[in-house]
Amino acid sequence: MTSRTRENSLQDSFADLGVPLWDTTFCVVDLETTGGAETDSITEIGAVKVRGGEVLGEFQTLVNPHTHIPPLVAVLTGITNQMVASAPPISEALPAFLEFAHGTVLVAHNARFDVGFLRRNCAELGYPWPKFGILDTVALARHILLADEVPDCKLSTLARHFHTTATPNHRALTDAQATVDVLHALIERVGNLGVGTYEELREFTRKVSPQRRSKRSWAKELPEAPGVYFFVADDQLSGDPEARQILYVGKSSNLRRRVRSYFTAAEKRPRMEEMIRVATGVEAYPCQTPLHAEVTELRMIATHAPRYNRRSKFPERQQWIKITTDAYPRLSRVAQVKEDGATYFGPFSRRQQTDDVIDALYDAFPIRQCTQRLSPTRPSPACALAEMHRCAAPCDGSISVEGYHDLVEQVRDTLTRDVRGACTALRLRLRRLVAEQRYEEAEILRRRLAALLDAGARFHRVSSLAGCRQIVAARWVAPDWQIHVIRHGRLAAAGLSKPGEVPQAVARALIATAETVPAPIGPQSGATVEETLRIADWMEQPGVRLIDIDGDWAWPLHGVLSHEQLVGHVLGA
Template sequence: MTTQLTFDELGTPLRDTTFVVFDLETTGGRPDEDAITEIGAVKVRGGRVIGEFGTLVDPERGIPPQVVALTGITQVMVTGAPPMRTVLPAFLEFAAGAVLVAHNSGFDVGFMKAACARLGYAWPKPTVVCTVRLARRVLTRDEAPSVRLSALAELFHVPVAPNHRALVDAQATVEVLHRLLERVGNLGVHSLEELLAYLPEVTPEQRRKRTLAADLPSTPGVYLFRGPSEEVLYVGTASDLRRRVRQYFTASEGRKRLREMVALATRVDVVECSHPLEAQVRELRLITAHKPAYNRRSKNQAGAWWLVLTDELFPRLSVVRTPRDGALGPFRTRRVAEAAQETLQDAVPLRACSQRIPRKATASPCALYELGRCKAPCAGRQSPDDYAPAAAAFRALVAGEDTTSLTTLAAHLDDLSAAHRFEDAATHRDRVSSLVRALDRAQRLAGLAALPELVAARPDGTGGWHFAVVRHGRLASAGTAPRGVRPMPVVDALVAAAETVVPGPGPLRGAPPEETGVVLRWLDQPGTRLVRCDTPWTSPAGAAGAWRHWVARAEAGRDQYRPAGH
């Protein structure tokens, strides 16, 4: 027998729920290797269409012939279409706050998550409804031997015939969704929470575990699922702890691993927080401390990669785990750091070899010397004094004192374009853009980490304030001043009670990169105000941020690096 939800748990009526039904066309079936060629989405509420989103997407790679035959999307059609880095933020904005719906949602959501990860966007973790799963739950095998979209459209006499084009298939999926919701409505399913609980993956045993959320507060904070041996299974953050944790027991979380985690959980502990920034930071720290088995990210905040100059007579660039003063980073993976290293070596004449070179070097020059990419200090053909400006150029670039190296890279892009070497130009443009973003982020994080103390405030939306005391890039204290409460006494109390932070070595003064990044994003949001900052928060004159406009122009004019007819 299904346990009846309480009135408080009924949640959002389906008629008031905003759904974004979407479909993708791709170059293949693997999110980590293939790319999106088209996105179509329809926003509906209460049975009415309130918006549509549709665009071809340049996959920036070839489309296999069998995919062209299936979808009808050719290489010519996507030539000149916006790339995913342009389309993704627009789609995320269109779908913000809505329940995502897709036919075989694992495929479509998998590609969107991969795109977010590749382009540096946080996946917003929306509630997802799969019409395949819902159809299998609602319809018998006799009634619907197949739950392919075309079969369901025919079964329900949908006026829009699916044709493997994204927007048309999304429109057909809307009609299928409405027919399925009519069916579950006859079974007493009238709210989003009831719909999610109705899906087959949630067992009665898991539903009974809703009692674990019964006494939780409806405040921002962090929740910890604990297992039978008191081990921490999973750590998450929420703006409403009770509502978020309760969703785990009503199938709102569709990931198989987390359903398995819920089956093991015996208790949920919470840490109430003043506001979302404090919750995010505490989540990171708790994940790092407990390394929960069911959390996949942020378990090792010290696991970033850095580019440093080696300490030798003829220094070279090296990718390392431990940063020191003058390092460039952090980079999430070694591969990304090595890509930045290769780009820098095109601009700064540092040697690429890894051998140690004595003051009196007598080795034979390598092939790089013959190619004009090295002056052969290993063969004694370049003195330490002649080599020193290369190391100084790298230090000046990282410190934001001189961007001559970026000017060199930009000039090389113009040369490649003028020589009609379009593919090389496109590759070079992307490498330089990535390097500029890495430098910009590194300099901004280092600038924040250099500040002994900063106090900032953001409106809480109800006439009060959220406060953060930041010391050397780390959140040292957080609090709120509700509407009607004098804010400055609250600030003074938070500063007096703030954690003491002793700066360490490296550009981030020992602060975890991910935490400093979270704090910086909070400070960057519109409406944030600086309350107190004893040391001026400045940006160096040669900071890479001045090159953001170059990146925007280069990427906006990407078609000039495409051969005619492609």
């Protein structure tokens, strides 16, 4: 089922978008201090609580800073040392203000200054800072007013521009009263732009373009459920008015909330701003579970290659390491796995990864690196690597066929069963490099070994799932059981067992309708490596229960080493 939202969607309701402005309680606050530095103290707190244009209450108190008020500050504010001598200290005034402002959105003219003082004093006194919403009338004015309307955004300038009832005079309550009028005037200015909630009002301070905000209603009809969303644009070249091209694909556990975030300042990627400008609508595909959504996203990206998905611009070019079936086997890079009896290890998406793993094997085992076909009966001249003792030199008979095959078995064992052999082989070389202070070479060796271990972990996680014809597993995520059918490493079906349903019965129904997945060749998965790894992540979460399994989902005991185990093997601990 796909839900589709186009540009002609209806306006969102207040409930959909956030807290309506008429129902938002604002606490407009202003402070007077002994100066502007962080070490200065508060001398007065003034605040006005308003909702829907109505004043609900006012708060004003002088504060004894227990320090001298500079003469210039006293002249500016009119607050003298004598006036604050009998005033309560901040330890008494601050809790009273926090109680007055409880449950409101804090508003201040240059909120960073006022809120910063309040937060620091809370921290110093050990009071937890309440989770206030914050609104700055300076930032609002800069984004709402035109450049030729006011010369600056000082409170006194805005008060004259909007003809406020209170005139700012550097006293906390009076300045807060003037800020209330400025706030209401700014809200009136954006009302005709469709701004009806506190959340939308904040977006004006975050450099969100009007074109982007205007498309926020696209999220209205999307479900609050897991699934995949995709931004689309009309395909003008096709001639079909219903045709569209997919610009971007994403996933979410809550489709409506995630899509809505693209039209707010929470989305900061420049490419997304461009994409939203081009898009003409949003479509969604609800999914049964978050894992189902992850897998669907990967498949859609692979199918449609959306231009705004970075992954779609770099399609995976898989490489495998193959141990050939020659008389003297060697390592070879290949693009695909065949049914030829050879051993395959991988896959790798980048050439550097393949090179690092092959070089790690060459560092650990002296198998041949040449590519010509060698004959066990006709010796040929040895190369320079043999003279450097980097190759066992089967070409000139320095090692027997049986001895060379034993060496190749050690390589095969490292790749498929036990990586400790490579770690042990590299121990002396790494120690020697460090002792000789050849740190750059030691770092290269360490990087190669890390690449081998990472590739081994990925190989065993993928191949263990790929080898199972079917796994049916469930995990409890209140209030439902998430049930998945996995066949050869591919998600074949997903569903939920809701309260009152029998999970086993839901699982049987999913098995009956699950996708048929042919057995892949060799260690390959029936899906992309990324999909199988996502499935492995889910399978390895605590609380996953196996309902049915056809095959062995297991890793070799020493096929993967932890960091501590690696250090122990390499350093001989």
